[in-house]
Amino acid sequence: MSAFIAVTVLLSGPLSAAGPSEEGFVSLFDGESLAGWQGGVEHWAAEDGQLVYKALTQPKRSADLPALKLMSARQYSDFILRFEFKLQPGANNGMAIRAPLEGDPAFVGMEIQIIDTDGWPGKLKPFQVHGSIYGVVAAKTGYLKPAGQWNEQEILCNDRHVKVTLNGFVIVDANLQEAGPIDGQEHPGLRRTRGHIGFLGHTKSVAFQNIRIKELNTKMASEENGYFPPPDSEGGWRKLDKPDEIRRIGGMDPDKLSELKDWLMASDNRNFAAVVIRNGYIVLEVERGNSSKTDSRRVASVSKAICATVLAIASERSQRGLTPKRMSFDDPAFDFIPWAKPLSDPRKAKITVKQLLNHTSGLCPEATGARNDGTWQYILGHSGDEQTAKLAFDPGTACGYSTHALAHAALVCETVTGKPYDEFAVEALFKPVGCEHWWFQYYNGGQEIGRHASHGMGMPARDLARIAYCMLRNGKWKDKQVIPKWFVVQTAAPTHNVRTPEMRWKLNPRTFSHGWELPANLTSDNTEKRSGEGIPYDARHKPGSGGQLIAFVPSLDLVITRQTGSSGNWQFDEYLRRACAAVMEADR
Structure with a gap:
């Protein structure tokens, strides 16, 4: 199947000497802490302005790797991600994109390989070399600097388009709509349009710095994050009642919300008021004896x-x-x-x-x-x-x-x-x-x-x-x-x-x-x-x-x-x- 994958892998000249514009980019790493990140925080550290992976000697993908990944607190859809990285000889890491928190990002999301291609002790398959979309798209080789030197990388995700640029050279330019797995495994994550960004600890130490991102769907992000409900006396929270709207706008399963309502009612015999809010919309509101708007009795701890x-x-x-x-x-x-x-x-x-x-x-x-x-x-x-x-x-x-x-x-x-x-x-x-x-x-x-x-x-x-x-x-x-x-x-x-x-x-x-x-x-x-x-x-x-x-x-x-x-x-x-x-x- 690999011979028929409709993916364009381009070799271009380096970016202009002036460098790409940094307008609209925000930092994902403050250089001093792991603020904004979650997961295997004990295996990562902020040192001298760098994000450093503290490698396990022999991690096993099935047992150890899920606990080693460091994932962003936020999810991202369409973006340009830029960062610098430095590998130890023979080091292997990875960058998760559009990934959920659970599962192996290489399959349930996407993993961009970060690996010392030339220094890896074994033989790598084409879809495992640095910059590849693991198991899906093989990257062009020859543009990774030797271990111990800093590299600059950019990952662009825009709808079905994924492009990886290493040290000024485009090494992957893929259309996910036409691409498919070449490792013989299922990759349901290719269909995802949103998810977390993450660093995937594998073997040996890797350092990252100057990690920043620019969201491309700024209108959507602005609308999503720009809503704040007026006081209840002036209309209050916006609310979804129809199953189709709950599913399409609220991103919630109406059947599971119905089950949650039944569970709330059966969980005890107290009077109560409960609300579930997703994307700024009330998607579930349950009242038994108490008003969700006006009952201000003690909330204990x-x-x-x-x-x-x-x-x-x-x-x-x-x-x-x-x-x-x-x-x-x-x-x-x-x-x-x-x-x-x-x-x-x-x-x-x-x-x-x-x-x-x-x-x-x-x-x-x-x-x-x-x-x-x-x-x-x-x-x-x-x-x-x-x-x-x-x-x-x-x-x-x-x-x-x-x-x-x-x-x-x-x-x-x-x-x-x-x-x-x-x-x-x-x-x-x-x-x-x-x-x-x-x-x-x-x-x-x-x-x-x-x-x-x-x-x-x-x-x-x-x-x-x-x-x-x-x-x-x-x-x-x-x-x-x-x-x-x-x-x-x-x-x-x-x-x-x-x-x-x-x-x-x-x-x-x-x-x-x-x-x-x-x-x-x-x-x-x-x-x-x-x-x-x-x-x-x-x-x-x-x-x-x-x-x-x-x-x-x-x-x-x-x-x-x-x-x-x-x-x-x-x-x-x-x-x-x-x-x-x-x-x-x-x-x-």
Whole structure:
């Protein structure tokens, strides 16, 4: 079949000396971190402005390779991707394009070979040499620089057209409509029109730098990312009801959404309101007793993610000199809690703001059985109760889920901004994204401390979705950066180094970030049997007692929420898993 593949492989002269235009390109790698990337992050590192693969000695494609790939958080359709790379002798890597997160990108998406063709110890087939579309199109050889030298490469994907340019020479120019596999295997990924970009770790070290991309379908991307719903009093979220529109515009399977609705109704007997939003459209809205627009009863621990988000806004404003106090997440938290002085345990002085949010502070973990609510004297350790007076562990050495820690975070916000937590949250986050209904919890502290809002709050399902949608859009709402982008990026990974299980539910501690949690990191060896199976790596969520949830998945352009105002356990992760599974296969 290979002799009849309709592919043009051209040899052209080098690009002009002035170089191609960089207009419209944006960086995919900041040179300092793996922000914006997901997957096998432990096998990659940012070093001296380079993205470096830490090679396994003998990875096996079937067993090791899926865990080695580093995938973009976002998906891309039509684009020009440019980067520089340097190979060790005999190194082999690969570039995934239009690939889903699961499966081997060479088959379920496309893989552009990145390999030391001349230095490879074995004999390569034509479709395995550098620049080839693996298994599909063989690249022209002779233009790869020797190992140890930097190469420049450009990959263009425009509808069915894929072109690879190496060091100024076009080595692949293919029409996927006419091309077909030449390795004798199925390549369903050739039909994909959208997916992730990824670096596929194989053997030996490879370094990349100056990684940038220009999207060609800018109108589509602008329309997709440029929608922000008006407040519900002015019309609210756009909504799809017809199965054909749900499938065509929302990219969701109407039958699976119907099954999800049935599951929600049968999952418990609580009153609730739930919404599923894809591409900015409500594709599923289920109400039983609660209004998704107006019921603002408590959302339990969902409040923790919102408090952390509000505190990030406070920190960003403080760094710009817009607040009475300056604060970063690495600062000692009790520097901003004067009501706690003198400290009931001297170790509290070492707790950072970050540790209040990721449950590594040692402040009265729920595993102790202590009450979550009380007076401020009780919360701050001045009521005579040893459980709140003394830390359960040294800060940063263990993981203990702590409601008390987030109550402390609300006080930090008040000191930094000079405004009560509730007032600042409404001004800085709720109103800018169009929320219209909320409720706050308050603790009393008598004449000594006074009455202050804790982090606890309530909000309807539709308004919760606005906050998740703002996170989904990298913290932007219309033309305003409401939530700092750095915060959105940092929530995509654990924000601590603890490895021992969380104390109450024995959860994987790598689940916890800045208030938000990483459900894909859940392993089933916990007391709740919660699992991250089937949930994308880039998903963030925050469950709350009573079957309440806020979640967003950037790679699927998906937001889901559920509000009950109740308490008790529920299958939080199953809701998210089923919603993700309802996304049409072509959109994953």
